[in-house]
Amino acid sequence: MPIRRSHTPSALAALLVAAAAWPATAAESPAGRLLASNCYQCHGTNGRGPGFDDIAGKSARELYKDLKEFQSGEEGDGLMAAHARGYTDAQLMAIARYLARQR
Template sequence: MHTRTWILGALTAWAFLLPATSPAQFVANDARLLASGCFQCHGTNGKSGAFDALAGDGKQDMLNKLNDMRKKSAGSSIMVPHARGYTSQQLDMIADYFSKQK
């Protein structure tokens, strides 16, 4: 019994040593991770890529374009499979991320 009490106490103490991460930080990191799939063509953080910059574009405008791309035929644009590869929630997170980049 003494050993179990010691282990439980040690685990509890260890948990307090872990860095605290708020849910908002997870969402911000998730959005950046999702948006990183765009960096190859649109530049890091949506700036200075080979194609259109996305940084600072309006969220709703970007969402409308992405949703329109999802409806096009598969071979019509390189963006079609990219837009189809994300859920609506993920596209919302990506558009929100880029809209907040300066």
């Protein structure tokens, strides 16, 4: 989707802040998609490579568990831990639910 001219940086920032506060229960809300867009530089657009591991299409439960393990330091070499630590549980769940719907 092309970014329209009216999306000034400050409008985008406001949108991201609003998205972060969006309840994870709104399954079709843009929050998961917006939050997951932070992952695309490494995991590819919509979580499908090329890049690091393909993260689209795993179950939401699996992805959430992976992310919680990165967050706690149980899993990984620190790079994903640093990312996972930036999110609340509700945000990680929103990201996991969004990525699980990508095929």
